[in-house]
Amino acid sequence: MEADQLFTSLCESLGLTIKTAKNQTGTRVEFAGFLLDSASMRVTLSTSKHEKALTLLHQALQLHSDSTKPCSFTLSELQHLTGYLQFIARIVPGGQLHLRHLYSAQAWFPTRLPQHICNRRRITTNMRHELEWWFTLLSASTWTGISLELPVIRSEIHIWTDAASTIGIGGYYIAGTWQTPSVFTDFSQLSPPPHCILARNAFSERPNLKLRKALRIRLHSTTNQERQPTINLLELFAIFRTLELWGDQFRDHSVHFHCDNLVVVNCILRQTTRSSDALFIRYLRTLLARAASLNLSIQCHWLPSSANNIFFLPPAYSRLQYLMSPLSRSHFSSPSLNHNHPPRRWLDLILSQTHMSAATAIILWQSLAPSTRHGYLTGLFSYLDFCQTRRFDTPIPATTTLLLHWLTALASSRSRQASTIQAYLTGVKSHHIDLGLHVTVFDSDLIRRFLRGINNHLPQTIPTQLRREGDLRYRRPILKEDLQTILDSLTTLLPNEPATLGLKAVFSLAWTGFCRIGEITYERKDLVNTSPDEFASKHLVRRSITFEPTPNALSSRTLTGMRITFPSTKTSFLRPIERWIAAVGGPYCPVHLMAEYFCHNSRALSEPLFFASGNPPMPFTRQHVVKILQQFHHSFNGHSFRRGAATWAAQIGLSEADIQSLGRWASATSARRYIEESPQQSLALSSRFQTSIGLFSSTSSVVPSRSPLEKTGVRSVSRPPPGL
Known part of the structure; x- marks a missing residue:
């Protein structure tokens, strides 16, 4: 109080007038229309300014109007709304990007007086999208303004992303400080060691169906204007997906994106773009809005493509591979490793249920042939999906009761053969072996007897070695x-x-x-x-x-x-x-x-x-x-x-x-299983048996000298087969 009285007496002696609204006790003060909070170190809109902005947006979008007429503006109304939103954009990251069409619409009005005063223009779809974006942001409870903290004080998150044409996108992140390209010229130092990258901190996937269709249209376009932005859109979508997947974990952090596309880097740094690509603008807006709602401080760093392809892992992730092993980088380019990597779902199961590293899981995956592994995965995923739909909380380790319920569902559907169901069970058993669990439940007498019951319950199939002419699946041997x-x-x-x-x-x-x-x-x-x-x-x-x-x-x-x-x-x-x-x-x-x-x-x-x-x-x-x-x-x-x-x-x-x-x-x-019993051989054995016990004389036994294959025989081709 003494300090307040001293300040008041000093202002009076100097002839200065004190504004009471700005001379209140507490941690919050209003300045230039913004509310500064020294406790939370944040800047937000004052209550009056916030309510005024929402009112203007209500009127512009006619949210409370029963009129069926399209929304329209006069030039003065549009300028008033745009100017007010421009004022708010000072504390909204990426807000200027959502004013482009509002400013462009002002050029539609005639410039001569007095026509432009009462002239009205309808709101376009792009203008409506911008206004709806502002209304959604300002009415959301998650938006609390911007932080006054310097980015260097916040905890850092570094994200590497990459896109590979229409094949896929990928990326990974690490927490903590890391080098940036402006510090080091040796780009090999910018990549974290492979063993530091956890499987849960990396992703690799194909873009959504809508984006893939748009990209496919552009790739088949005959104009370079439509082909060129394809990779830019994919690179931006890869960054957009990282915030969709892990954004909640990055709240109040300083996020550094490492990207090899200079166009995307500049757009994120400027928080605006001159591109006319509606899809690119849409993802950029959504990205910046997501960052604003999470109170993220965004930095973006460019890396040359050569450095990204040679030293960094994202190209491997964006090609739907998972190279998270601590092997040397020379192994990353080894063809023997690149085409045999586990699916993401299996990898997540192993890492979540054991203490294995990603490198250990990859080597474990390569212990079996790819065809065997993928066949086992079909049975494993069928079992896990069954347990999830039936709300069995602990499918692993499997119990006899769970296995019987699952096998009963497979047999009741009658859509799979008995041999297929048994192969499915082997896949679940293989997963238990990968996890180091006991597999005695799979060899129990009850499970074996139940499998015999399934074999008798389902229609029998003819084994491969017993199939003959007339069966479409018959594989005739070449003698x-x-x-x-x-x-x-x-x-x-x-x-x-x-x-x-x-x-x-x-x-x-x-x-x-x-x-x-x-x-x-x-x-x-x-x-x-x-x-x-x-x-x-x-x-x-x-x-x-x-x-x-x-x-x-x-x-x-x-x-x-x-x-x-x-x-x-x-x-x-x-x-x-x-x-x-x-x-x-x-x-x-x-x-x-x-x-x-x-x-x-x-x-x-x-x-x-x-x-x-x-x-x-x-x-x-x-x-x-x-x-x-x-x-x-x-x-x-x-x-x-x-x-x-x-x-x-x-x-x-x-x-x-x-x-x-x-x-x-x-x-x-x-x-x-590959040996087909010859009818000639069976006849010879039967003849020897009957002759040896004296049922018939040796002269009456007839053993055909001609192979039965020659009856229906392989025909000689008198004309060249197609393709020769």
Whole structure:
């Protein structure tokens, strides 16, 4: 009080008038129409100014009017409203961006007096959006003005984002201080170590459907004006998504965005844009409004694209990959790692239910083949979704009761086979193994008996090895006679064609090597946008074939064998396997056919192994080879060579262990499924049995000398198959 009295007496002695409204006790004072609070260190609108702004917006939008006439303005009304909102924009981050169309509308009025005084113009859609944005912000209880705290005092959040065309967007963040490009010229120092990035602090996804449609239209546009802003919009959307996902965690923080798009960086720093792209403006407005409601101090830093692609992780995230391992950066570009990363849902489950790091989870995921992992995930997600819909709070670890309820629901739907349900159960069991939990519940007598009940309850399916002609899913094996018929037909038709040499080498190699067609050919998607090193890490190339004794002997008949190096197979994922094939001579020898093909087709060692004729020549795709193969018989497919080789090996008396080794099967059970029991062999065994017990004389037993395959037999093709 003494200080107040002293101040009052001093002003009176100097002849100064004190304004009572600004000389009150407390922590709040009104200055220049704004209310300053020294306790919360915030600046907001005074109550009167706030109510006036809402009243003007009410009148402009006719929120309380029953009139059906469209909203309209005179020039003076529009100028009054725009000027008042411009005044408020001083404490609203990004507020100026929401005044563009209001200012542009003032140019529509005639400039001569007195026409412009009473002239009215209707409100446009863009103007309405701006006014609705202001009304929503000012009427929201979450908006409390801006903070007076300096950004350096706030806790920092650093976010890295990236966008990759229409493939996807991604980003991650770390809490705490970090270097900025203005400090260091070595951009490799700007990236946090991979082990510091938690899976829950990173995201990778495709844009929403509406945005993807808009981008697809622009990519197919013929004008550069429409194509150019595509990446700008994606980069901005990536930043927008970070605040959508984690905005509530960033409240009252200083957020630093690291982006390699200079247009987006400038727009965020200026909090406005000159772009006419309505979608870009919309996301920028929403981003700034979200930042204002969360009381965020936004900083944006530009990074060169080269630095972002080489040293930073977001390009990997934006391509729907999860490279969160503490491995060296040289491993990030390794093709063997880039195409086998776990889905986000599985990764989140592992990290939330264990104490594993992201690197440990990725290595654990790679313990099984990708096809096996994805098959297990189908069953696991089916189980988790069932427990969620039935409101079972703790699905993991699984109990006998939960498993019985789930299996009953699967069997009752009758939309899955018994073998599929059992595979689903194996997927849930595999997840328990990943988590280090006990799996005794899956092997209990009750579960086994229940599975037998499902097998009896559902319609039975014919096993693959018992399917015969007439079944659409029948995979006819190619036996020795069938292979000879096919190769002879190719030789008769086109004896000197390079494509024919390639086809003969493919067919002979597939049969003698117990191969699926997909192992020695390629898919169309593998031939597009794939680097030579990445292609060679997954598929056979010319350097995968090595002849013995020396390469100089290719033109002679002195070859003893051929070594094939499979870079990756279904049973040995990411581990090369070597197989040797002996040279036995004759017109069907795969070694001599391959050597002859190499002599007529000289190409680089890193190129695909087999090429078809054409201009330019194209590598053999699986669809191309199977289509030609089915010209000889409609039941032939990619597994016919592998099934035929296993069946023939069993007929000539090779042991199961030898067949398993030749076919590279993981178990004898898997190999046994490829062996088709020959009717001729069954007749021979029955004849031996009946002759040995004296039911019939040995002369009356008739063992057919002709294979039943020759009855319906493989037809010789008298005309070239399509594609040759």
